[in-house]
Amino acid sequence: MDATPEPAQTNTLRAPALDATDARIVQLLSADGRMTNAELAAHLGVAPSTAHTRLRALVDRGVISGFHASVDERMLGAGLQAVIGVTLRPSGRRESIVEFADRVRVLPQVIQVFFLGGDDDFLLHIAVADSSEMREFVLEHLSAQSSVASTRTSIVFDYHRNSVAASFR
Numbered sequence: 001m002d003a004t005p006e007p008a009q010t011n012t013l014r015a016p017a018l019d020a021t022d023a024r025i026v027q028l029l030s031a032d033g034r035m036t037n038a039e040l041a042a043h044l045g046v047a048p049s050t051a052h053t054r055l056r057a058l059v060d061r062g063v064i065s066g067f068h069a070s071v072d073e074r075m076l077g078a079g080l081q082a083v084i085g086v087t088l089r090p091s092g093r094r095e096s097i098v099e100f101a102d103r104v105r106v107l108p109q110v111i112q113v114f115f116l117g118g119d120d121d122f123l124l125h126i127a128v129a130d131s132s133e134m135r136e137f138v139l140e141h142l143s144a145q146s147s148v149a150s151t152r153t154s155i156v157f158d159y160h161r162n163s164v165a166a167s168f169r
Helices: 020-031 037-044 048-060 092-104 131-143
Strands: 081-089 110-115 122-126 149-157
Touching: 020 037, 020 048, 020 110, 020 122, 037 110, 081 131, 092 122, 092 131, 122 131, 131 149
Parallel strands: none
Antiparallel strands: 081 122, 081 149, 110 122
């Protein structure tokens, strides 16, 4: 009896098909995540029950991964923002990548963490009070880690948030 080989598995993510209504829901909520269901239904020209059902389906399918508050860091005393490129040492990279990401994502200064391919392994978007706190952050949380080979800090002059992206995990 001939055994037929199993098809090769791929790790390719496929974007879920969105019809015009689903795409409009995503667009509207990306612009205003606090929009009520009644407002959403009015913008779509559908019944509130239809808007609610469609929204729940988008959440269940993972298209909408959450609802978030956009915070003005300056109002919290953290008016200096930076993007820090971090390169990890080659030895034990697989473990150090996961450990590094887990360690930095919970730091209160960290707004976003990006895991990259390219020259840097990570980009961290951080907000701190001043240059002294920036220096302390880099020295204490980055340079002090044995897995970190180098860092490169760029100060952010202006920041505009378009939408919230999903976690890379």
